[in-house]
Amino acid sequence: MSYAGPEFDPPQPRRPRRGPLTLAVAALVPAALVGWLVYEAVADSGHGPAGTASAKSSAPSAAASPPDDGKRPAASPAATPGAAARPGSGPLSGKVVVIDPGHNPGNFQHASEIARKVNIGTNSKECDTTGTATNSGYTEARFTLDVARRLRTLLEAQGATVKFTQDGDRAWGPCVDERARIGNQAHADAAISIHADGAAAGDRGFHVILPATVHSGAADTRPIVASSRDLGEHVAGSFVRVTGSAPSNYVGHGTGLVVRSDLGGLNLSTVPKVFIECGNMRDSKDAAQFTNGAWRQKAAQGISEGIVGFLRG
Numbered sequence: 001m002s003y004a005g006p007e008f009d010p011p012q013p014r015r016p017r018r019g020p021l022t023l024a025v026a027a028l029v030p031a032a033l034v035g036w037l038v039y040e041a042v043a044d045s046g047h048g049p050a051g052t053a054s055a056k057s058s059a060p061s062a063a064a065s066p067p068d069d070g071k072r073p074a075a076s077p078a079a080t081p082g083a084a085a086r087p088g089s090g091p092l093s094g095k096v097v098v099i100d101p102g103h104n105p106g107n108f109q110h111a112s113e114i115a116r117k118v119n120i121g122t123n124s125k126e127c128d129t130t131g132t133a134t135n136s137g138y139t140e141a142r143f144t145l146d147v148a149r150r151l152r153t154l155l156e157a158q159g160a161t162v163k164f165t166q167d168g169d170r171a172w173g174p175c176v177d178e179r180a181r182i183g184n185q186a187h188a189d190a191a192i193s194i195h196a197d198g199a200a201a202g203d204r205g206f207h208v209i210l211p212a213t214v215h216s217g218a219a220d221t222r223p224i225v226a227s228s229r230d231l232g233e234h235v236a237g238s239f240v241r242v243t244g245s246a247p248s249n250y251v252g253h254g255t256g257l258v259v260r261s262d263l264g265g266l267n268l269s270t271v272p273k274v275f276i277e278c279g280n281m282r283d284s285k286d287a288a289q290f291t292n293g294a295w296r297q298k299a300a301q302g303i304s305e306g307i308v309g310f311l312r313g
């Protein structure tokens, strides 16, 4: 079920000022705030000054039509507001976010490699899976990579350092244990794994998966259970608000939150981490959203705002 309507235009976080005047104000404030304010002005006004005008095309709104191919932002002139912020400036300066696009489009061609068992602490489990797909063949792996790239653009615009576990730049994988390790080794302030579910038709809506308390073998989630829940609650709340999507009607009892102990990517994490299942690819209504670039932009915006809220406390 979708609650999308005019009142659900993606809200912009913390607007100290609106409109073109913000640019004039920006000239008077400390340099660290400039990137943020420029982003705000562009996103709000829809008619930024010369030099940033192209940024408005990626401002999140129902009318936006971001590129559907999820190209690396740096290669796309429309993929600002990232261009408005310099690395290391902005409210998330100094924060590291690891984004884990679930699966890999190449996994389908590497069945034996991804079937290899890896140790997830509690037991061993397949390295990875192919992921699911819509009935028309739009794969989860393509979807997750696209949303992840949009999310990266949004977070980098606010000064965060963003690292991917894979960016369509390897033949398959990585395995779930490596996905966790990448976040750990980056000392991520937040890590998120992006997925879409493959449940029965009629099962709809998103859910965020939180790590259970697991202390077994190489897994010890005790230090991250509370912070991960905080992260997950922020993400779930923002996702509802920005996308208008309802929490899952088939797991989580309407909360949009599910705790699991069987996911290596969570069990092995030493940094705050959650998964988000953005909806159900096997449901035609959810699938119609997934195949819509404007909706994927909203999904990325919802996730971004949740991460920002978590990181800014």
Ligand code: ZN
Pocket (backbone or CB within 6 Å): 102, 103, 131, 132, 140, 194, 195, 196, 197
């Ligand atoms: Zn998945």
